[in-house]
Amino acid sequence: MTTSTPATPAAPATPPSFAFPAERGGCPFDPAPVYEQARKEQPTCLVSLWDGSRTWLVTRHEDVRTVLGDRRFSADATNPGFPFLSAGRRELATRSPSFIRMDDPEHAHLRRMLTGDFIVKRVEALRPRVQEVVDDFLDRMTTDRTSADLVSEFALPVPSLVICLLLGVPYEDHDLFQRCSAVLLDSRSTADQTRQASDELVGYLEHLAGEKEHSPDEAIISRLVARGELSRQEVARMSLLLLVAGHETTANMTALSTLALLRNPDQLARLRAEPQLIKGAVEELLRYLSVVQAGVTRVAVETVELGGHTIRAGEGVVCLLSTANRDEGVFGTPDDLDVARDARRHVAFGFGVHQCLGQPLARLELQIALETLLRRLPGLRLAVPFEEIEFRPDMAVYGVKALPVTW
Numbered sequence: 135m136t137t138s139t140p141a142t143p144a145a146p147a148t149p150p151s152f153a154f155p156a157e158r159g160g161c162p163f164d165p166a167p168v169y170e171q172a173r174k175e176q177p178t179c180l181v182s183l184w185d186g187s188r189t190w191l192v193t194r195h196e197d198v199r200t201v202l203g204d205r206r207f208s209a210d211a212t213n214p215g216f217p218f219l220s221a222g223r224r225e226l227a228t229r230s231p232s233f234i235r236m237d238d239p240e241h242a243h244l245r246r247m248l249t250g251d252f253i254v255k256r257v258e259a260l261r262p263r264v265q266e267v268v269d270d271f272l273d274r275m276t277t278d279r280t281s282a283d284l285v286s287e288f289a290l291p292v293p294s295l296v297i298c299l300l301l302g303v304p305y306e307d308h309d310l311f312q313r314c315s316a317v318l319l320d321s322r323s324t325a326d327q328t329r330q331a332s333d334e335l336v337g338y339l340e341h342l343a344g345e346k347e348h349s350p351d352e353a354i355i356s357r358l359v360a361r362g363e364l365s366r367q368e369v370a371r372m373s374l375l376l377l378v379a380g381h382e383t384t385a386n387m388t389a390l391s392t393l394a395l396l397r398n399p400d401q402l403a404r405l406r407a408e409p410q411l412i413k414g415a416v417e418e419l420l421r422y423l424s425v426v427q428a429g430v431t432r433v434a435v436e437t438v439e440l441g442g443h444t445i446r447a448g449e450g451v452v453c454l455l456s457t458a459n460r461d462e463g464v465f466g467t468p469d470d471l472d473v474a475r476d477a478r479r480h481v482a483f484g485f486g487v488h489q490c491l492g493q494p495l496a497r498l499e500l501q502i503a504l505e506t507l508l509r510r511l512p513g514l515r516l517a518v519p520f521e522e523i524e525f526r527p528d529m530a531v532y533g534v535k536a537l538p539v540t541w
């Protein structure tokens with residue numbers, strides 16, 4: 135498909151147009167106040183992006199699901215007008231495209247190669263192994279010590295090691311893929327920095343795919359190679375998606391969830407007293423925190439009426455998951471963290487055909503990591519004042535840079 139100049143959407147009668155992404159306000163767990171205002175006053179509105187282009191912002195739960203469930207909105211980043219949220223994101227989507235940025239049937243064909251690995255039954259079978267990994271990192275973190283950075287010693291290594299085991303990537307190389315992932319997910323990265331990081335990671339994974347041709351194992355990369363349908367580069371791009379999506383998201387959710395619970399002591403106490411609430415509590419934390427903070431992007435490929443506006447082919451759309459997850463029409467007292475709430479309708483994993491492939495794994499990891507952390511460290515608390523915690527407003531996945539804790 136060819137790219138051309140994006141269509142500029144016509145301004146609506148009362149444009150609340152603001153620059154996207156916007157800055158968060160007082161509570162670091164809440165979406166930016168201007169997003170919440172948009173959801174209440176003009177739930178589908180125009181915003182301007184870093185490159186001066188304008189795109190539609192969709193903020194209500196129902197509208198987000200409508201867009202993500204409708205084939206007239208494409209995830210294919212080669213379509214004219216596709217909204218890129220930074221220069222780096224544009225570079226990544228064009229340089230190293232993976233099925234998250236494709237439409238069916240290509241998307242479905244590639245995704246199907248992996249669905250068997252991520253169905254609930256297969257993932258549940260990993261429970262004992264994930265529990266071992268969690269206990270192991272907690273042992274290392276706590277032996278002979280009373281404080282640590284929860285991000286670098288627990289939240290990040292647990293999902294990194296698990297996704298390495300699933301893919302067949304040596305965990306010893308975690309410095310390389312964690313460094314590259316950090317560049318790929320940072321909205322401040324330039325196109326050059328993104329190109330370098332993506333080439334380095336794809337090169338590494340291509341080399342690994344080559345090695346698996348000669349010495350295969352039981353893991354995903356070997357099995358993708360053995361199918362003989364994909365080039366080494368295609369295997370590498372798919373693995374890059376899994377590797378990056380598979381550790382940064384869960385890692386940030388683990389650390390941010392811990393912080394949110396520490397800031398809501400009544401909820402923390404309830405979860406400690408009733409550990410059987412953990413599954414629902416994880417759904418609630420996914421809803422409340424919505425770590426994919428800038429939402430998910432699509433472009434209209436046909437004219438669609440939405441929220442009283444006409445969205446024309448070639449106009450971009452950003453579906454904001456954070457405001458959809460705070461929609462009071464769906465969730466009562468949405469700004470409260472309530473570990474006993476039924477939060478199952480949240481859209482933190484997206485919606486429609488691109489809904490997160492790894493969600494059973496993310497759920498399993500979060501349930502085990504949080505339950506074990508709270509059980510084993512009953513005195514867990516922050517080691518620094520809350521005001522000193524640094525958040526990650528510029529990353530595709532929201533979280534904290536470090537979480538100094540003591541117990």
Ligand code: HEM
Pocket residue numbers: 209233234235245297375376379380381383384387425426430431482483484485487488489490491492493495496
């Ligand atoms: C808390 C953790 C996670 C969150 C919040 C999350 C969120 C999301 C979201 C919102 C999407 C939809 C993107 C879109 O529609 O454009 C997505 C897609 C995806 N996620 Fe996750 N994710 C998480 C964990 C994981 C894990 C652990 C893996 C892999 C092992 C993974 C792999 C994927 C893949 C491959 C896609 C693309 C699916 C497709 O295009 O069909 N994610 N994720």
